[in-house]
Amino acid sequence: MDLSFWILQFLNAMQYSMLLFLLSIGLTVIFGLLHFVNLAHASLYMMGAYIGISVAALTGSFWAAFFLAPVIVTLIGAMLYFTLIDRMRTAGPMNQVLVTFGLIFIFLDLVRMGWGDIALGLDGPQSLSGTTRFLGVDYPAYRLFIIALGLGVMTTMWFILSRTQIGAMIRASVENTDMAAAMGINVSTLFFLVFCFGCALAGLAGVAAAPILSATTTMGITILIPTLIVVVIGGLGSLEGAIAGSIIIGFMETFGAVMIPSFSAVLTYVLLAVVLIWRPQGLIPARG
Amino acid sequence: MFYQTKFRSITLIAALIFLASYASFGSYFAREIVVEIIILAILAISLDLCAGFGGMVSLCHGAIMGVAAYAFAIMSAKLGWPLFPSALIGLLAAVVVSGLVGWVTARTNGIFFIMATLAFGQMAYTFFFKSRWLGGDDGMGGISRFDLSAIGLEMNNSLTFTYLGLGVLLLAYGLTAMVMRSGFGRTLSGIHVNEDRMKALGVNTAAHRAKAMAFSGFIAGLAGLIAAQHTLYISPELLIWTTSGEALIVVILGGLGTLVGPVIGAILLVLMKHEISDYTDYWHAFIGLVLIFTVLAGGRGVFGQIEYWLNSLRSRHHDPDNHQTAGKPQGGDHA
Amino acid sequence: MLEVKGLSKDFGGLHVIRDLSLSVTAGERRVILGPNGAGKTTLFHLLAGTLKPSKGEIFLDGQPIKAFDAVKRARLGIARSYQKNNLFETLTIRENLMLAAAAALGKSTHMVKDSSRHPDIRQRIDEIAEQVSLADQLDQTVGTASYGNRRQLEVGLALATRPKLLLMDEPTSGVGPTMIDRFHRLLEQLPRDITVLIIEHDMDLAFGVADRITVLNFGEKVFEGTPEDTRGNATVRDIYLGTGGYHA
């Protein structure tokens, strides 16, 4: 096991972490601001992958899928917002979990009706096929693209939250919604925008993951658990928590698979249990 | 807080009579369906105890049920113990595991409690899934039926088995109802409503929650024993978190915190599933719609909603200052 | 009965209680006075065990209790009522009292008998309801009860455990004069085997019921004495009138 082996595994871990980050950040931002546990986030991720596959089939271009799928998923999210999410905002976490769990079932069957039960794949863009030399190793270009995408989203979000007007409004609303409303922030519009943004990220994660992972009807339910684990370990609602959670899980699963493969299946669950017993609110709990 | 009202008793008895006659007069498959309902109803009662009264929405109840089934199967089929002591070991295993989970998660609440129980449940699932000694994901067979011919019961007769299952369901309900109206059960409700104040009243709330989980594990263990006795074969499928999720749906559908609701919910869900799957493979979407509708309609569940209507009718007819006897206030409160 | 020695509590750099010593004899009615932010409620937290002191010792009947948590102290007979209602909101008043009575009578871990029908528990509920004048409202849900009734229940919950030491944090805050009168009578009727510490803003009530008065300011004990001494004390007057920090 020379250095290049560890660099490769480091990149693998980064790639997986960034995929988890893209998925969990939307969920956690929605929770942080709206206090809404949106399990259907996983379904939107699945829709991103399937819609991406269809758009790519239709246009013959991966990039069209890459940009259009998040937009379409956002539209679906907006529809959900006006029909269900908005009226469930004050209904308590238990009811929110149940309603969005019902949505998961519905999306599952919609996808089965529309795309069938057979797993589908999406070809990555031609320009990112094959491997590239990076840090002295040959690494798949598309995986590097995922890493860059994750870091890009991370930086953008940090910039928005800490340097812009809307970011200040979001932070104020996270800390104290009533106060923010009293200060003249249009809280309901803000909620809607943030929700849409979260949905767009879910769709983006779906279409970005499709060239690496296949699209299956159960992909939503199977990704739900790791995503929730990331968000809960990090601390629901906190951006830093989502970053920390996805990097911890990504690195632990990757290096767990490399070093103690027979335990890798339970490693995440053990970590989750330990974190929650040690810090019942997650590692970096959100304020407010 | 739990009160065994007349309406609840009547509904429960009606439900049991319905199940018994469905099994007696229906086709062979009707009995399979009734046993499926019995297992799910007992599991849901056990979950209602935690979630409805203690506010502990657990996603590891399926795993606890599975632990009982596996412990029973290991003792009887692998180690050759007689069935009765094996069953006791099975229940004991469920109580111990459940109590331990309750003890270490006592400080967590809400979504964090859900996730912590999910973690423990999935650990148990992975353990049995990977255990090659126990057949791994293929499961293990070789379990034998209880021989109750001494008291004149032929357990291999599916109708007898179904009746006995209904008896266990009644037992599970009775035990849970008894505990929920005892000082222990009411204090559990109190902890759910205001844990801090309960501590100030001198109640060790963490230990109390752990004990409630342990008792709930006993009930879930009963479901596990019936499952193992019914199929004479068990697989890790029992332990996966979606089994707990299904039980949770049943509790919500029937009525959280009512104990009778879970029985009604189990009947509705299983019958609905079988009826719809005769026509279409897309019954998940239907269940999803029902779940959403239930929550939008007030989240009281079918039984809870009816009880709520009855209570509001009754209080409209009564003088509001007129106290009911023996401290029997309006039921249906979710505490 | 209650001995506090050199008690201090810091939050970060903030000294909320400084080197406080108190001695309360059995059966005494002790009123704690002091402006907002004087550390009165924090003192109650330290006594009840919901906060851990930074320094100092607490003795109950000569037994050091600093290491005990809130649950254990409650079991030793320390009960408290809160300044802000801290009740079982979705339950009825009867159920609230039932919980407290069951806990006090050691029935909260019994798993067989229906606690709502237990004769001891029912007797305790009736007694307390009578004491805090809630006998007619027993089946009302707390969430829908009037503010006054909830204040009464707040005290009732503490009384229902039959404590040795009762800590009452502004039991009459926000209620009208009739209620204050009624509360005054309640205090007078309380058996003398209960030791009572009251944080109070209502001067008449304070001077009316107190055996002794302790005055806190900025976490320090600035005065202690009988009501008569307190009335004439310049320091106390300065704190209340001079700083203008007090408002009811």
Add this chain to the structure above:
Amino acid sequence: MEKYNLSYWGTIVKTIATKLALVTGLCLNLGFSMISTASAETKVGLLLPYTGTYAALGNAITEGFELAIEEAGREDEFTVIVEDSEMKPPVGLAKARKLVYQDEVDVIAGVVSSGVLGAMRDFIHQSQVPLIVANAGNNLATGENCSPYIVRVSFSNGQINRPMGTWLAENGVKTIYTLAPDYAAGHQMIDAFTKAFTAAGGEVIGSEFTPFGQTKDFGPYLTNAQASGADGIFVFYAGGEAINFVKQYGSFDIKTPLYGSGFLTSPLYVEAEGEAAIGVRASLHYIPTLDTPENKAFIKAFQAKYNAMPSEYAVQGYDAALALMAAVDNGGVDRATLAAQLPRVSYVGPRGPLEIDPATNNIVQNIYIYDTVMENGVLTQKMIDTVPSVRDDAAGCQM
């Protein structure tokens, strides 16, 4: 990538809409029973997963089964009762009991997952209703736990992989690294391969089992396999995991050749795997490009009916029906006679000459070693070698 016109999108929306309408309509009709009671000579229970992860397999097997009966023009002779096992062992067993006691079927066919087969095994054995296994490959079902009432027309996990072990060793591959999902079938497939490969002089220098159903990123495992320096990587993956694995293998530009149990590049999934599948060498009991008259006729009929290439799963369903019809022709009229006739079935089907081994009731069949190649822009299977008449030994099977 295939050319799609604009109506593609419309088709998806339309399919959803029709099926939604169907569901709504049916829900309104709840309570009306649709079970017809047409009298027929043979009642068949088809027990397959139609929901869950293996729904695609259940559908493919059903298609093959129905095609065979339709082709023979014997629809009137067989009443087929379809039940969804949901891939859950207790549900599978409950449905099997229902088929036996309530519908009183003469024979059950289907069963995709070994878990469901395991749950049904004792019941089938005791109730003496013949079962034609159309997928589940658990070695034990025709080994230690065999039964005169269980006949398997699909494959056993060992049967598919043993020939590949011998073949690779004989064709100059000296060292292998193996990967498979961490569940019973994965272990059986890899064990069988390893035994045969080692016996023929090869060496397995590394082996890992990945968490089943949880592993999304195979990168770490691929990196390990590559670093081991083995001559080749041998894997078993199926379904979505197969697609993920092959695509990720392709993206890493790994020079170590990839070998596998043929489910890895099954025609059902190879399209989704794309160019990454090219050059993967695998062994399977059926490939659609077999150049035999029986297979050509089968493919023609299948394409005419379903407008798609058949997979090995469809063939298994097809052969289940062929075996059943052959048993009926030989005098099988009820449970006992069908159970007696089924193990004697032998014929030449799409996958070549088939017979049932009376010692185990498992199928004896050819195993094909094939490459996935690109021909005229379509991924297809190119046969490299045939290992004829592969037979499992009667490992602990006593009828």
